[in-house]
Amino acid sequence: MKVLKFGGTSVGSSKNINKVISILDTYSKEGKVACVVSAVGGITDKLLLAGRQAQAKDASFNDTFETIKSTHFSIIKELNPENNEGILAYAEEKLGALHSLLEGIFLINEVSPKTSDKLVSFGELLSSYIIAETMKNRGLSATRKNSQELVVTNSNFTKAEVDYKVTNSNIKRYFESAEESITILPGFIANSALGEQTTLGRGGSDFTAAIVAAALKVEQLEIWTDVSGMFTTNPKMVKQAYPIKTISYQEAMELSHFGAKVLYPPTVQPVLDLEIPIHIKNTMAPEAVGTIISKDANGTSSPVKGISNISNIALLTLEGSGMVGIPGFSKRLFETLSNEKINVILITQASSEHSICLGIEEKDVEIAKTAIDITFENEIALHKIEPLTVETGLSIVALVGDNMKNHQGISGKMFSSLGKNNINIRAIAQGASERNISIVIEDSDVKKALNTLHEVFFESITKQLNVFITGVGNVGERLVEQIRQQKKYLKENLKINLRVTGLSNSRTMVFDESGIPLKHWKSLLADGEKASLQGFFEKSKALNLRNSIFVDVTANADVASLYANYLRESIAVVACNKIACSSDFANYKELKRLSLKYNAPFLFETNVGAGLPIIDTLNNLVASGDKVTSIQAVLSGSLNFVFNNFNDSTKFYDVVKQAGAEGYTEPDPRIDLSGVDVARKILILARESGVEMNLEDIENTSFLSPSGQESGTVEEFYKTLIADETHYQALYASAKTKNAQLKYVAKFDNGKASVGLQEIPEGHPFYNLEGSDNIVMFYTERYSQQPMIVKGAGAGADVTASGLFADIIRLGND
Template sequence: MKILKFGGSSVATPARIQSVIEIVKPYLREDVAVVFSAFGGVTDVLIQISRLALEGNLEYKATLADIERRHLDAVRALVGVQKQSSILAQVKFTINELEDVLHGVYLVKERTPRTLDYIMSFGERLSAYIIAEAFKDNGVAAEFLDARRVVRTDANFGYAKVDFDTTNTQIREHFSRQQALQIITGFIGTSETGETTTLGRSGSDYTAAIFAGALQASDLEIWTDVDGMMTADPRLVKKAFTVPQMSYEEAMELSHFGAKVIFPATMQPAMVNRIPIWIKNTFNPTFQGTVIHAESKNGKVIKGISSMNAISLLSVQGSGLLGVVGASARLFATLARERVNVILISQASSEHSICLAIESQYTRQAKTAIEKEFQYEIRNEEIDEVHVETDLSVIAVVGDNMKQSPGTSGRMFSALGKNGVNVMAIAQGSSERNISAVVRQADVAKALNALHEAFFLSDRKLLNVFLVGTGLIGKALINMVREQFNKLAEENLLEVNIVAIANSRKMLFQEAGLPLATCLDENEAKGEAMHMEKFVEHMVSLNLPNSIFVDCTSSEEVTSFYEAILSASISVVTPNKKANSASLEKYKLLKHTAFRRGVKFLYETNVGAGLPVINTLNDLLLSGDKVISIEGVLSGTLNFIFSSYTAGKKFSDVVKEAKAKGYTEPDPRDDLSGMDVARKILILSREAGLPYELSDITVENLVPADCREQTSVDAFFTALEKHDSAFEKLLAEATARQEKLRYMAVLKDGKVAVSLGTVNDKHPFYSLSGSDNIILLTTERYHERPMVIRGPGAGAAVTAAGVFADVIRIGHYAR
C-alpha cells in the first residue's frame, strides 16, 4: 500500500490536475490512495472572505463568486460535457452551503474557531470531489472520500488532536470494504460531537501520514513543487541542492526551523510505523527526490541549514538569578501561561543571565508577563528589566553525523565570523544533531550562503567582487578574471563573481554576476549615474558573503570610504596609494578596522606594481627580523626616463617619449615631482614600523620651478626645453665618473629621502633598465648581502596581476 499526497501548488490549475492524474496512473498497478489539498491559494482566500464577512464588508460576496467560478471552470476543463451537469450541481450546492455560513458570520459579526474550521474545510472538500470525478472521466475507478468520515479528533478547533485508536480502526474498516481508488480530503477531521475540525499547519500532509500509519503503508509520498528537501532555502541560497536521504530526526529538526517542505506532525505516524517518506516534485516527476527514513545513511556531517525569521531575543539577568532554585521554572511557567512558545534557550554557567528566543509577535506580551512575575526582584534591583532585541533570526545547522564530529561548530562560527555575521546567542542539545544561533535578520542570506559554502561547497569558494575603476588596470583585471576563470575554478576551486563595476560616470550591479566579456559595454549602455556613496550603500545592502571591494582608481574620494567598507565586513584590495600615504592616523585606523572586523585590507600593488614587496617585508618582520635600511628605485616611469637618457639626447625629448609610450601620468609633472615615490617609501616605512607622515620625507622635485606654473602640458614641455642643459650637465658629470643617474628613495638611520643620485657599476641599481623597479632590503639577517626584489614596476598588466593575486589570496583565506 502506498499513500500519495499532492499539495495546493500541484493542483492549482486544471492543467496541473491533469498532470497529477498522469503521475498517479502508473501507481494503479498496486494498492494506492491519494490525498489532496485545496486548489492552490484557496484556503487563504477562504480565511480572507470569512474575515471580510466578520467585518461586515460585502466584498466577500465577489470573492466567493470568484471561488465558485474557479471550481466550476475546473469541472468544465476536466470532465466531459456529457458528465458535467450533476458534478456542476454538486459543486454549486457545496458553494451555497459555504455562502450560508458566511452570511451567518456577516449577520452575527462572529467567527469562532469552530466556524473558521468549517469554512476552511470547503477547500479540500471541493478539490478532492472534483479531482475524483476527473479520475473517473479518465477511466479510473475512483471514489471521493471525505476524511471527516474516518478521522476522529478532539474539539481543539484550528489544531485538533487525532484520536488514533478510533481513527485507525475506522480507516481500516473503510478500506476493507472499498476496491476503488480513494481520493481523500486532506486537512480535515470530525470531533466526537460530529463537528468539522482542521489538523493545523500542513494538515494535508498530516492526513496522508495518518492514513499511511493506519494502513501500514510501504511508502508515503509527498508531492510538492520542489525537488525534495534542500540543503538550504533555494530562494536565499542559489547553490542549494537536494538531499537524497535523511533521517526522521534530521527532517524534524529542519522542519522546526523553517524548512516548509514537510512539518513535524507529518512524521510522527510515519516514525512510529517506520514508513519511508518520499518528497517528490510534481513538476519534475522523474526526479528521485528525498527519502526520509529511520537511519541517516549518507556520510555527510551536515544535512541541511535552515532559518526562522521574525525572532526576538529576551534577556533576563541579574544577581537575583545566581544559585536561586526555581527561578527558571517561574520564568518558563509564566511564558507557558501566556501561551508563548520558546524557540531557543541559552544560559551561561554563571547563572547570571538567561536569554530566550520567541516569535516577535509575542514580544510585548512576554516582556510584560516576565516583568510582572519578577516585579519584586526588579524593584529590589536583584534582576534587571527584561532586555529585548528584535529583527533577529535563528539559523540552524542539522545533521545526525555531527555527533562526535569535532570541528563542526568551529567551522560554523568561523564561516560566520569571516563574513562579519555577529552571533547573539547559541544553543546545542546533547544529541549534537542541531547547532542553532541567533543573528540579525538582515544577515540571514549572507549567513546561510556562508554556511552552505563552508559545509557543502567547502572545496569551492565564491568571491563576490565590486570593482571601481575601469581604466587600464581595471580592464586588464577583468580580462584576467575572464581568461583564468575556468582554471581558477578547476585547480584553485575559486569562482570570481564580479557583482558590480563603476567608472567616474556610471555604475552597474548584477548580483548573479556581470558577463565578463560585455560588462564594460553594458555599464555604458545600462549603468546608472555613478555616486560613490550610493555604490557603497548598495554594496553593503546586498550583504553577500566573501565580498571584496577592488579600487583601481587613484581617487582620494574613493579611499575616504575604505573605513565604512571594512566596517561592513567587506575586504578591500587596492593599488591606490592615497589611503596608506594619507595621515598616519588614517593608515592605522584602516588596518585596525580590518583586523577588528576579521577582513583583509591588501595593497601589495601600492609599491612596485606586481612585485612582492610588502608581503616579503611583512614576512621578514613577522619572523623577528629588523629593518636596517630600505633603498629603492620605485618609479617605473622615472627609471625609464633616466635609463633612456644618454649622451646626445635631450631630457625633454626623453620625457616626451615616456609620455608617448604611456609610462607617465597624463601630466608628466606628477611623476617628476617625486611625490609618487615619496608615497611609496612612506608606505614601506610605515610597514617597517616607523610612525612617519608624508611631511617627514625629504623630496627632490625634478620639475624646475618655472615649469610648475605652466597651465598646460604643452606649455610645460616648452618650458622644460630651457632646462635641457642643466640635466645634460648632470648626465655628463655622472658619465665622467662612470656612474648612472637614478631617482632613488632611501630609508636609513631613521631618515627618509627621495632624490636624484648616481650609482657606480658595483651598485645593484646600475644595471637597471626600462621601467623596472628595484628594492634593496637590508636587515639584521640580510646584512652583508641585502635582499633584492626586482622586476617590472609599471604598467597596467603587472599591476592588475598584483591586484588579482590579492583577490585570490583572500579566497584562500576565506577557505
C-alpha cells in the same frame, strides 16, 4: 498499497492537476493507491481572509468569495471541457454553503475556532472532489472518500488531536473493502467524536497522509510537492543548495522546526514508531530522486545534513541578580507564555542563572511582554530583575545533523566563518544531543549567513569571492579582462569562484548580485546608474554578500578615505592607490587596526612595484623575526622608463609624453616626476618594516627645473619641459661624462628616508636596470652583507592589474 500526498502547489492549477493524475495513473498500474490532497494553492488563505473580512463587517468578503468561486470553476472547466455538469453542480452547492457561512459570520461579527474549522474545510472538500471526478471522467478507477468519515479527533478545534484507535480501525476497514484502484482523500480535515468538523492544524494534509500510511502499515509514504526534496538549505536564498538524498526522522524534524517548509514536523510522528520511510518528491519533476526520510540515513560523509532558518523572530531576555539561586523563575516564565498560547522556538540560559533568553514569533511580542511584566511585577518593582528586554528584526539559523556530535570543530567552523563575514550572533542554543546548533542573527544577515555556512559545510572545496571594482580605466580594464580569462581556471584549479558584482568609473556604476557578465561589462556599465563613491559603498554594503572585496584601481584621495567604511563592514580592501597607506601615520595604523578587528584583509601589494612581491617579501622577513636595517630601491617604473629612454638625441618632453601614452605615468605626470610617488613608496616600505614616519619626514630632492616645479596645470608643466630642455640635457651630460646612469633612487637607513635622482656608476646593481623595471635591496640583520633583492617590471597596466589580481586570489586562498 501506495500512499501519496499532493500539496497545494501540486493541485494549484489544471496543468498541475493533470500532472498529478498522470502520476496516479502510473502508480495505479502497480497496485492500489491512496492519495491525500490539499486545497487548491492559495485557497486556504483566501478562506481565512474572507472570514476575517466578514467578521470585521467588511463587505469585500464577497469579492474574496467570488475569487474563490472563479478559481474553482476555471479549474473544473479546464480539466473537463465536456461532461462537467455534475462537478459544477457539486461545486455550486458547496460554494453556496460557504457563502451562507460567510454571511452568518458577517451578521454575528464573530469567527469561533469551531466556525473557522468549518470554513477552511471547504478547500480540501472541493479539490478532492474535482480531482476524483475528473479521473472518473477519464475512465480511471477512482473514487473520493471523505477523510471526515475516517479520521476521528477530539474537539480541540483548529488543532485537533487524533483518536488513533478509532481512526486506524476506520481506515483499515475502508481500504479492505475499497474496490477502486485510486482513492482520493481530502487532507487536513477530520470530524470529532461528536460529529463536529475539525482540522489537524498547520500542515495537516501531510499529517493526514502519515495517519493513513501508519494505519495501513505501507512500505513508504510519498509527499509530493513543488521542490525536489529537502534541500541542504533554502534554494531561494542559496543557488548552490541541492536536495538531500537521505535524511533521518530526527534531522527532518529539526530542519522542519527551524523553517524548512517541505515537511510539517508532526507528520513524522505517526510513521516514526513504525519506521515507515517518507519520500519527498517533486510533482513538476517526477523523475527527480527527491529525499528519503528514514530511521537510519547516515549515508553521507558530511556531519551536517542541512541548514534552515526562521524569520520574524523576537528575542526576549529576562535578567537580574535576583534570579540567581532562586528556584521557580523559569517555571513562572514558561507558564506565563503557555497560558498565552505563545510557542517558544529557542531557549538559552546562562550557567550563572542571571538571565534567560527566549525566541518567539515577532507577532506575539506585545502579548508576551505585557504578560511577563505583569507576572514579575513585584520583582521588577523591587529591582530584583529588570523589565523584559525585547529585540525584534531577528532570525534563527540552525545547523542540523545527526553526526555533528561525533565531529569536533563544527561550532568553531560555524562561528569563525560567520565572524569573518561580520555577522553578529545575538544568541546561541545547542541541545545535549548536539544534533542542532541554533543562532539568532539580524534578519538582514540571513542570506549572507546561509550562503557562508553552505559554502563552508557543503561546498568546502570552492570559495566564492564577490568583487567590487572602482576605477575601470587602463589598469582596471586589464584587471577585468584577466578575471574574465582566468575564471574557469580559478574554479577548476584553485577552487575559487570569482564574481565581479560591482563596477564603477567616474560616470556610472553597475551591480549584479549573481555576477556581472564580463563579456558585456562595458555596455552594462555605460547603461548603469550615475556613479557616486558613497553610493557605491552603500550598495556594496546593502548587497551584504559573503567574502566581499573592494578593489580600488584609482589614485583618488576620496576613494581612499572610504577604506575604513569598507573594513568596518568586513569587506576586504585591495588597493593600488597609494594615498591611504602614505597618509598620516595615525590613519595608516587605524586602517591596519580595523582590518584586524573586523577580520577584513587590507592588501596593497601594488602600492610598491606593481606586480612585484616587494611588500609581501618585506612582511615575510619581519614576520620571521628579521629586522630591516636599510632599503635601497629604484621604485618608479615611470621614471626608470623616462631616464632609460632619454639621451642627447631625444627630447625630455617627447620621452615624458611617450611614457604617458604607454601608461607608465599618471595622467598628471608631475605625480611621478616630482618624486612624490616614489616618496610614498619608500614611506610605505619604511612603515611596513615597523618605523613610524610621515611623508613630510622624507627628504625629496627634485630634479625638475624651477619653472617645472612651480607649474600650476598639466598643460603649463608640459610647456616647461620644452622650454627647459637644456636643464634636462645637462643632467644627462653630467652622468654621461662619468659613465653613469641616471636613476631615481629611494633610500631608507637608520630611520631616515630620502628620494632623488642619482648618477649610478657602472657595476652597481641599479646600473643595468632596463625599461620600466624596479629593484629593491633589503639589508637586514640576516642579509647584512648580501641584500635580499627583488627585481622585475614595476610599471604598466598589465603587471599592475596582475598584482591586484594576485591579492584577490590570496584572499581566496585564505
